[in-house]
Amino acid sequence: EPGATKGKYHFANAMRFIDGLAFLFINTTLLLQATEVLGAFLNFAALQFLSDIDNVALSLARDGYLSDSLEEVAGDVSLMKLPRNHNDTLQVLDSVAMAIILLAMVIMYVLNVFVF
Template sequence: GGSTSEHHDRSLEWVDINDDVYNMFFLSRLGGQAFWYGIYIFVLKLTLYVFLAMDALDIEQPKNVSEQVLVTQFFMLPVAVAMQDDLIATYYLVANIKYTELIQKECPHASNVKFHVANFCRGVDGMFSLFVNFIILMKATEVLSLFLNFAALQFLQTIDNIALRLCADGYLTERLELVANQVMTIQLPNKNNTFLRSLDSILFMSTFTALLIGWGLISFG
């Protein structure tokens, strides 16, 4: 554990939580500034993903794609999953981090329900992002455009982290700055269950396998 672990139960290993706007929501007061800010960023990202997906789905599925593109797509599938910061963070949290009421000593509004809601929203965000990435990957007709589209999507994924930094650096309100800085210092305990600890790897591989099957069906089906 880190600096705060001195005050905590010694039998637990304490780890930092993700520095993103979803954890601002988790620590926020119900109906407070950080609460609505978190919801706003979530809705913003989802809206952008939906518009992107609608646009991408309108593009006709290319036929007779070159072997170069197919090979690149194949190798980019695990990269597509690994690039999804929010999805990877969700898998990690589900597998490794558990909620404890001890956190309420420092953040009285950090409830168990909000912990799970925040994680669910982060997961939805990550899944949407992966879905859009996958569609754009499948619509590629040349290697260069495939990479350029991937790079362009990368910035969308970081919106929630940028949103937190804006607050932490004091560009918005003092209240948001306070919550953002709490996110960056607060810790939660690790799970001790060996099976659960390997769950993130299982989830990662399952996601990759699903993409692989989808890619195979679309490319060769």
């Protein structure tokens, strides 16, 4: 692809990482601040809708509703497969990151219930 550079690739991945962190932070905050179950479910439904908008845009582009050039690019994106990473260090890092996030959520819950 002529416009795809290594910098754009890393920038796109950094933005996806920030999007994921923001989604986790907002979900955790809403969960800890919820006073009613129905309100919490409605907040999660709204966040799920917002997180799916990019998938809807990709589907519209892939189906040709936006433009011919976007249809071609969306088709290429849909067919792209990344090789599986067999690096043991990165697989351990995934587990460590998950444990840290879980621990942070438990700490925030305990602080919210017992301190505030």
